[in-house]
Amino acid sequence: MTAQPPERKAHFEALYAANEDPWNVRGAWYERRKRAVLLASLARPHYRSVYEPGCGNGEMSAALALRCERLLVSDGSPSALAAARRRLQEGADPASTAPGHVRFEQLGLPDEWPADTRFDLVVISEFAYYLDAAALDDMLQRARASLDDDGELVLCHYLHGFDDHITPTATVHALAGRLPGLVRTLHHRDADFLLEAWQVASDSSSNASKGTPT
Ligand SMILES: C[S@@+](CC[C@H](N)C(=O)[O-])C[C@H]1O[C@@H](n2cnc3c(N)ncnc32)[C@H](O)[C@@H]1O
Incomplete structure (x- = not known):
């Protein structure tokens, strides 16, 4: 069991309490470009059940909400989660005005990962x-x-070092x-970020990896 350390939780909470968009994810070109690339890279147009842990102020979540039947978003910081809730309720996009299919949960990870729910898409973006x-x-x-069984795991992270990160993106x-x-179904690396996706292997692809029978 590994809990989110209290000082780390306090660190992120202080950031979001002082500024709803501490990394300017809404306006910065890096953030907008990366989001567009990630969203265009998802294998399917629509998913049943999506999870975005470490959702921050919900900018990525708002886009994911348009691509699924059910969306779970979580963050360890109550202020971040409140900002995400406001973002998804503000209805900037008409399709996201009624986020009845979106669940918001304050979860410290990894301990509080929602073990009772299954997903066909998990997006871990600028968090791990x-x-x-x-x-x-x-x-x-x-x-x-x-x-x-048809699930997809997507990871996307900034490649340059910065103050409060712990583990390098690589x-x-x-x-x-x-x-x-x-x-692995996707590998995109550019000057600024690494974006990768993995699919659950089907029986046939596991067999294929063992080689062609003679
Ligand atoms: C940079 S934001 C990512 C926002 C969003 N996923 C995106 O791509 O725009 C990182 C978020 O991770 C959250 N976080 C960091 N460590 C966490 C932990 N151990 N458990 C839960 N949330 C955590 C922070 O509170 C912060 O909101």
């Missing part, structure tokens, strides 16, 4: 590098266990690449 190695490993295993993604029963 805030975890140390043990917490990261724990969270990725939980993410893997919560994927449906390490985060390498760990995800070692999760069992997944096949």
